[in-house]
Structures are given as C-alpha cells and as structure tokens.
Amino acid sequence: MGFEQRQDFARQVADLNKYGQALNQCESVDEVVSLTLEAITILFELTDVTVVEVRDGDLHVVGSTNPEVSAGGTPGEVAREAHETGDTITVSGEEAGFGDGADTTATLAVPEGIVDEPICVIVVRSSSDEAFGDEVVRPMEILATHAATAISNIRSRERLERARQDLETRKEMVEMYDRLLRHDIGNDLQIIAGFANAVSEMVDDDQAGEYVGKIERAASNSADLIERVGDLVSTLEAQDEPDARDLRPLLEATVRDAADQYESLSVDFDPADFEYRVYAGDLVDSVFTNVLTNAAVHNDGDVTVDLYAETPAPDRLVVGMADDGSGIEPDLREDIFEMGVKGEDSEGTGFGLGFVRALTESYGGTVEVRESDAGGADFRVTLERV
Numbered sequence: 001m002g003f004e005q006r007q008d009f010a011r012q013v014a015d016l017n018k019y020g021q022a023l024n025q026c027e028s029v030d031e032v033v034s035l036t037l038e039a040i041t042i043l044f045e046l047t048d049v050t051v052v053e054v055r056d057g058d059l060h061v062v063g064s065t066n067p068e069v070s071a072g073g074t075p076g077e078v079a080r081e082a083h084e085t086g087d088t089i090t091v092s093g094e095e096a097g098f099g100d101g102a103d104t105t106a107t108l109a110v111p112e113g114i115v116d117e118p119i120c121v122i123v124v125r126s127s128s129d130e131a132f133g134d135e136v137v138r139p140m141e142i143l144a145t146h147a148a149t150a151i152s153n154i155r156s157r158e159r160l161e162r163a164r165q166d167l168e169t170r171k172e173m174v175e176m177y178d179r180l181l182r183h184d185i186g187n188d189l190q191i192i193a194g195f196a197n198a199v200s201e202m203v204d205d206d207q208a209g210e211y212v213g214k215i216e217r218a219a220s221n222s223a224d225l226i227e228r229v230g231d232l233v234s235t236l237e238a239q240d241e242p243d244a245r246d247l248r249p250l251l252e253a254t255v256r257d258a259a260d261q262y263e264s265l266s267v268d269f270d271p272a273d274f275e276y277r278v279y280a281g282d283l284v285d286s287v288f289t290n291v292l293t294n295a296a297v298h299n300d301g302d303v304t305v306d307l308y309a310e311t312p313a314p315d316r317l318v319v320g321m322a323d324d325g326s327g328i329e330p331d332l333r334e335d336i337f338e339m340g341v342k343g344e345d346s347e348g349t350g351f352g353l354g355f356v357r358a359l360t361e362s363y364g365g366t367v368e369v370r371e372s373d374a375g376g377a378d379f380r381v382t383l384e385r386v
Helices: 007-023 029-043 077-085 134-202 206-237 247-261 284-297 352-362
Strands: 048-055 058-064 089-092 106-114 117-126 243-246 265-268 277-280 303-313 316-323 366-371 377-384
Touching: 007 029, 007 134, 029 048, 029 058, 029 117, 029 134, 048 077, 058 077, 077 089, 077 106, 077 117, 106 134, 117 134, 134 206, 134 352, 134 377, 243 247, 247 265, 247 284, 247 316, 265 284, 277 377, 284 303, 284 316, 284 352, 284 377, 352 366, 352 377
Parallel strands: 265 303
Antiparallel strands: 048 058, 048 117, 089 106, 106 117, 243 277, 303 316, 316 377, 366 377
16 A cells, blocks of 8 residues: 555645645745744654745745754755755765754755745754655655745735835835926926017017027927826826736737737737736736737838747746837837837837836836847736736
8 A cells, every 4th residue: 555545644634734724824934934843843743843945046044943953044955955956855874963963863855846936945853763754755745835835925925015115116206206397397398488489479580480489399399298297197196906817808808909900910819828817907908008009000011929928937927929020229128118218210209118117017017128039029028926
C-alpha cells in the first residue's frame, strides 16, 4: 500500500487543508508564519521549525521556533540549496546540524513557489535517529504550498494598496497643477489675449499686426491645452477604486468597436486566450481602445494588431498589442507616455498615451512599448489579476 493510501495520511491532509483555509484568511506575512509554525508543531510534533521567505531573489528568516535562529537572519545552506534547486532536500547525519545544534540528526527543507516565482522555504530539524520519510515530506510539501499561496496573495494586496496610495499622491499633485494652470496661468493668458486684441486694433503696421496675431494664437492654443488637461484631471478624479473585472467580454467589445471604426485596422484576437479577471476601473477599456486606434491613426495603409496574453507572475497579466506598422523610435519609447509628448509626424495632442499610463497606474498596473516582431510597436499593459 502506497503512503498516500494510508488512512492516517488522508486524516493528516484534511487537517492540513483546514490550516490552508486559515492561512488564506491571514492579513500579513507574520500571521502566515505564526500559523505555519503552529501547524507543524501540532500536526508533526516537531519543535525545530524555521520559515524562510524569498523576496526578489533574497532569502531571509521570517520566523523560527529555534532560539538560535533570529528573524531577519541568514538561513542555512540546506535552505539555500532547496531554493536554488527547487527540490525538497533531506539531510541526515553530521551535515544536518545547524549552528551549535550538535543534537540535530536530520534536516528537511521544502521550497515552494507560485508558477515560476519562489515564495518560501520551510526547514524542519529533528534529533531523532530516523531520517525524514514520506510520512513527513509529502504532508510538509502540502503545507508549504498553502503557506506560499497565502504569502503570494498578501503580496498582491500590498502591491495594490501601494498603487492606491501612489494614486492618491499623484491626484493631489495633479489637482494642485490643475488649479495653478486653470486659475493663475489661465487668467494671465486671458489678459495676454485681451491686450493683444486691443493692440491689433491700434496698429496699422502689417508686421506688427502679424506679431500680434501670433501672440493671440499662442495664447489661444495654451488656453485650449489647459482646458484639455483639466478635462483629463476631472476624468481621473472620477475613477472608482480598482475592482475585479472579466477581461474577455471587455476586450471583445473593444476590438469590435475599434475594427468597426477603422477599415484599415485588423486585429488578430482569440477571446479564449483572455479568460482572466483583472483589477481595473470603469475606464480600463479606454486603455486598450487608445492603443488599438493609435495603430490605425499613426500608420499609413492597412495595419494588423496581434492581441496576446502573458502571465509573468501568478498575480499579474500582460495584455500585449503588437502591430506591423512603422514602429516608434527607441529614444521616444520612454517619453511617449508623458503628457503632451508625441512623435514628430504626429498630428495628435500627445495626451492619448499619457492618459493610458495614468489610467493603468491608477489600477496598480504598468504600460510599456517595445519593437514588435514585425518591426512595429508592441504595447504591453500589465495588470493585477485575480
């Protein structure tokens, strides 16, 4: 009879799943660590347990029942080997010791991650003469999966909260600039335009009249620009908090509308590739609409956009839009998302992609552009996913 068919294994799995449900209710990594240590102590009757968190490739201890192991400290070699190989490691004999733990005769290190992202390593030690067998290793791997999932979910919530806080700070700054533009500079432009008009009626010189006309046009254009910025600010201020939304129907409607609007635009799009839920607001469709319609507007002749999805991490989704147009100059790819920045041949306002970035970042996401395989532009919108 295999170990998994034994009755005590089924009973232990049931207990582990109960702890798994509790772990998913934790609000912080510290709570996850505390509950994991408790589970191992009670279910496995092991008293030397250490939890190591992996963050950005660095390993550090986040909790231990061993008084010789401090939180924030450097984990032992067995934990590092388990992390580097991605395999469960069991060591017995003299190599199993840690620090002054001469009584340790067996060490088990279980690494766990979500997709390709390492999350944690659980290390347990024993002074028993027996090495760790399947009766400990297999259930420990199940518990490590529960702990890693809980930590990954907490990290996602933390990233989303940071994005919300950053958005509030951005909004405050934008509101300040909006007031400055609309009130102070706007008033000055009205004065300039008024005096320019008065001067134009007082001079007969053709060259002077030409200069006055340029002053009037510059003031009018600046006032129009201020109005556009104000409208954009009002739109962003009206945004709701990001919420979980089904991506597929949203993209289906967006692709249909964009293709109907521009005969020169073709979109390669398989709706089945986008069965995801993402965190976004009511205007998230404007992000994709802007990019798709830009491909039609800023390229001569017919253009095809390949719409694709990637999952670089368990909590993130990339929606890519790669076209076969003329592309974007490398030195402009970073600046093109700044408000008012546009290409030399563009007849637009330069606000479309700035609006795309502002909206995407308000949802806790990012946007970037690179060269597509066809030599055109490949816009990549990354969003938090459920």
